[in-house]
Amino acid sequence: MNVAAPQDGPWLDDAAGRLIRPYTVSDGRTRPTTEFDLLTLVMATGAALPVHLGPEHVAALGLCDDPTSVAEIAGHLRLPAVVTKVVLSDLVDCGAVHTHAPILQHTPTDRDLLEAVLDGLRRQL
Template structure:
């Protein structure tokens, strides 16, 4: 069994995929403590998280790299379900390491052009 390279993240195996179920990352929690949706933007505050957080928390914080980043982008980079990513990001908001901002809609959130723009942005990032 060959374990994936570190850039693929911990707990990945080339043949088997993720070795740890996604919901163990969030300790089984499925409801974030902060109101986040896929288009919410999070940004690091510069404060270090207080307490012990998991490696996925550190990865999520590292993906923000000083600019507003959407929950959807972070979920795609972490290869985690959106609800698990929201829980991780809410933990970081709660400890003061991130701020979150709801998106300002010029369009309806299910507007086709908006969804296509999000998809194009995700494709460019991946």
């Protein structure tokens, strides 16, 4: 078995993927205590992390030196968004991170933005 390097995240295998179920990370919890959407920005406060939090919490905190979206953190952790939100809400609850709404430069219905996204998707296909 070829186990991935530690920087690839805990309990990952090149062939099998994650070796533990994602909801094990959140102790089976599916509802965060803090409201997040995928664009919510999260940033570390510099407060010490409680000892009882797991490696995913440490990894998530390490991604928050600069404002980072919930979606980006979920991607880096290779966890479903809802599990990532639970992990991040634990970090908010202990004061290790704070959140704020993203600063949108476009309105959600901005035609230029939607066309740029569509063009980007077409290039990927």
